[in-house]
Amino acid sequence: MSTATSSVIPRSMPTGQRNVVRSNDSASLWNCTLSPGWTLDEVQVLRQALMKFGVGNWMKIIESESLPGKTIAQMNLQTQRMLGQQSTAEFNGLHIDTLRVGELNSLKQGKDIKRKNNCIVNTGGKLGRDEVEQRRVKHREMFEVEESVWRNIVLPRFDNPLVVLDRKRAELKALKAELDDVLAQLASAGDECAVPAGTKRARE
């Protein structure tokens, strides 16, 4: 079979020669289902949340209930992916568009640029507090969006699936109790209406 092309783009390799689906490609996450972890919508919500609350303010994002079920660790990892670098401290508290930083990081080349999963990782020693602060000031000048913009960002709110599950369990428990009550009433009513066996047989 000639190499079949498809509009489906592999998520795991967004660029390159192999962005086609061949007949012998297995049914897999990228051509059948969403990958586990993050959906595109969730990534966009996180991007908006970081812009609104600032990088690193995970508790505010959790309290906003815009990303139910996501842990701080998951959000931090996804932020690293969007920024294109592992170290996020230098963006802490900044209201930035993380994908804009990520685009610039993706263009960086050089022998001192070490990447892991497309994220630039630290190769030198850990940055000192002063250097982190210097970088933060620089990033604020370069990337921070205007306050009037991030203040007006409205995040979607979703029910926490765990809360919904608990609510449904409580509902189920109440319904079972109600059912038991009704059955007990029926049994009680049945006893009261019960016709002596002999009488019934005589009527038949």
Add this chain to the structure above:
DNA sequence: ATTGCGGATAACCCCTACTA
């Protein structure tokens, strides 16, 4: 031309140590 296999690579997430 098509199919199947297997090594290489990427994506995702967990875990732990550490810091403030």
Add this chain to the structure above:
DNA sequence: TAGTAGGGGTTATCCGCAAT
């Protein structure tokens, strides 16, 4: 306690190549 940095395991996907 919250957050950061980094290592590493698991799984999916890519892609070359041999066989049919």
